[in-house]
Amino acid sequence: MKYLKLIILSIIGACGTMRSQTSEPISDKGLQFSIRAGLDKPLFNNNVPYVDYKIGLNLGVSLDYYWKWFGVGFDFDYLNNGAKNSYPLTNLFNSSGTQLTSFAVQENKITRMFYGFGPDFRYVSNSKKFQTELNTRIGFSSIKGGEVEVVETTTGSDQLLNYHAGYDLSSSLSAKAQLRFTYFFNNFGVHLGVYYLKHFDGTELYNATKGFSTGFAPFTTNQDGGIVADETFAFRKEPCDCDLASMGVFAGITFKFPKKVKEEKVCAQCVECTVCGKTHALPMCACQVCGCKLSITAKDKFTHEILPDTDVVLVNSSAQTINSGKTNGFGVVVFDNVKPDNYTIKGLLNTVSLEDGSIAKSEFASCQANNGVIAKEIIYSDRNFIIKGRAFECNSTIPIAGINVTLENKELAIKKSTMTDAQGNFLLQLPETGVFELYGRKESYFSQIERVTASNYNRDKNLFVQLEMCAEKVDCGKGLGLKNILFDLDKYVIKESAKPELNRLVRFMLDNPTVKVEVGSHTDCRSSHAYNKKLSQNRANASVDYVVSQGIERSRITGKGYGETVLLNECADGVKCLESQHDINRRTEMKVICPE
Missing domain, CATH: 2.60.40.1120 (Carboxypeptidase-like, regulatory domain)
Known part of the structure; x- marks a missing residue:
């Protein structure tokens, strides 16, 4: 409800501002832009019994162009909904009769982003102040997040009670239907609306580590009213391509772009053209460029792609450069007011020359008479x-x-x-x-x-x-993580999989010959402090030895074993943590040693 209150207050403020503005005619056909905010209710039929999806925030923009009652438009929507565990955790016991009182609960929100394009239909009142629209869109959505995991931590067995892997979809085909009601003060208006959004691809994630997409521990109720969780885990291995949809309400502001009045250029006097020596009839008089235009397009020989940012030079029969330029985003450069001659067109893209083009002097006659354009292509034929x-x-x-x-x-x-x-x-x-x-x-x-x-x-x-x-x-004294520097249990031999990352460190030190580096090795809290300190020092030394073997002076690199003294989370001695939390603390870092 707090979102709705903010939206209403914003609309009221906008209305006051609009009323205070000078009245201007409301545009009929043309472009309009809208921004909105509202509430979104998920309608997820994904066969996950103990995960609820909460009402969340919807933010969106629309760009529409109308002729009369018909138009086309584009929508972007950002939707954020909470995923909430609904597995019963109160008065819960395991199969041995131990009451479960502490749990590790992970609840990740679902974020969706929709991009869609489609036709619009509208009714406008005679005063043009009221407008009712039906907006239809087809497009794609990204759907991310929604992972929910509940693990009991009372007994130390880390029994999994409830799990859903969530979603990681980048381009789910989606459709949206929307009703919008707008009142215009001038070219500004306020609107209210409702919508329905459907995602046709709702495939869940598959958790390869766990070996399934979703599941829960079945439970029963005992004679004392307690809930008893079974030791078995009922799961669905295959990801479900289930129905995902949502509906919602919104409010916002709409702006109609006013029509631009075209100013006609008036030619006061027609004069003789300095290029062709003729006096042209309107519109080819002195207020326009007279003579020939050259339109040159750069293309690739094999793919026929147009080539933006290609340098183009026009050379005349005396080997003089007459014009030069760079192709635009459409691969085209235009030279105006070119005098008749035999020309060579040269092109260069990223230090590679294109095949030369040519223009014959005879091609200019018809161009001058009709104010036409001579169109040419130059070709990139390099196989790289x-x-x-x-x-x-x-x-x-x-x-x-x-x-x-x-x-x-x-x-x-x-x-x-x-x-x-x-x-x-x-x-x-x-x-x-x-x-x-x-x-x-x-x-x-x-x-x-x-x-x-x-x-x-x-x-x-x-x-x-x-x-x-x-x-x-890189800032001196600040550690940077080195990825994939992994060791076998209780070992400190450099594995082949670690060498690419250490080679990256070698490259950095070769490129910065005055820099000195410390390689630090860290363990988790398991095993004794003394053992972890010794093991991490041996691993740091092994990393240093490898870097030195690649040509780096030993005086420039040192290794230090920190053991479990610099943990990145709360997983210290006596704290129960998941394996994934311990993984965060097992790492190798490098840092530049600050000069004294």
């Missing part, structure tokens, strides 16, 4: 792929400008580098065959190493390979 990438700081959307991005294959002796622009974008040529490493180099950044296999792509179908890479910002 082009990596169109972007570099970010890890776990963020912050682009990294000025990082040196390298593509390398040591076996083929291929190494190519480029720098990112201010938005973190970069382009690199990728040979048609081979397996390559992609990484970045910049002071105070610890780059991920991406593996790129050219054979995964087909040059006859794709020219551009879209990739993202990330690098972590």
Whole structure:
């Protein structure tokens, strides 16, 4: 209800603002934009008896274009609903008669995002102040979250009582029907509405670790009224593609974009064209560009893709550059007011030349008479792929400008580098065959190493390979986790699976030759303090020895075993935790040693 109160107060405030504005005519046909907020009630028929889904928040925007009673529109909706365990936990006993009083309960919310497009139908009153709409949409939804897990922690057996794996759908086909009632003060209005949203793909997650999607411990009621949980666990192994839907109410604000009045250009006097020497009739007089336009399109030979950001140069018969430019987002560059001559068209994309095009002088005659356009194409015929990438700081959307991005294959002796622009974008040529490493180099950044296999792509179908890479910002004294540095039980031998991550550390130290690094090894709280301290020191030493074996001076790297002294959660001695919680504490980190 708190959401509904906020929505109502916002609408009342907006109404006051609209009434105070100067009256202006309400637009009839045209574009309108709406924002809304409301409450969403889930209607999930997913055969999960002991999980309830709660009413939650709905935020949305709409963009609609109407002619008269008919229009088309686009909707985006964000919906957030709570998932609540309903398995009985009060007066609960296990099969041995022990009352269960403490539980580990995990309840993750479900987040849905819907994108849809479709037709609109409306009725508008004679005053144009009241509008009733039926909006229909077809599109896709992402459905994430909803995992619910209940484990009893009273006896130490960690018996699983209730579980549902939730959802992780990226593009579930969905449909939405919506009624919206709007009152307009001018081109601003307020609206109320209801909707129904249906998801046609409601497939649950499958938990590979547990071996099922959902389940619960059956229970009975004893003669004293207590609830007795069975030792067995009833589960459904196969994920259910069940019905998922929701309905809700909302309120919001609508704005109609006013029509623009076109200002006609008036040609005061027609004069002789400086290009062709003729005086043209309207509209080809002095107020417009007279002469020939050249429209040049850059395309790929094999995929026929248009090529934005291609450098194009127009060279005349005297080998002089007459015009130059860069193709737009449609792969086209236009040169105005070009005099008749024989021309060569040259193109360059990411340091690779395109096949030359040509224009004959004779092609200009008909163009001048009709103010037409000479259209030409230049062709990119190189068999290499082009990596169109972007570099970010890890776990963020912050682009990294000025990082040196390298593509390398040591076996083929291929190494190519480029720098990112201010938005973190970069382009690199990728040979048609081979397996390559992609990484970045910049002071105070610890780059991920991406593996790129050219054979995964087909040059006859794709020219551009879209990739993202990330690098972590390194601050001295701040630990960064090294992934996949795993050891066998009670062992400290470096496994093959750990070497790629340690090689990433080697690469960082080679790129930053003055930096000194500490490798820290951490254990969980199980076993004695002394044993954990010794084991973690041996593991840290093993990591250091491997890095030194790859050419790093031993004076630049040290290893330290922290044992269980730096835990990342509450799982200390005497605290009962799940295995997944202990996993968080078992880790290897690196940190740059701050200079003294």
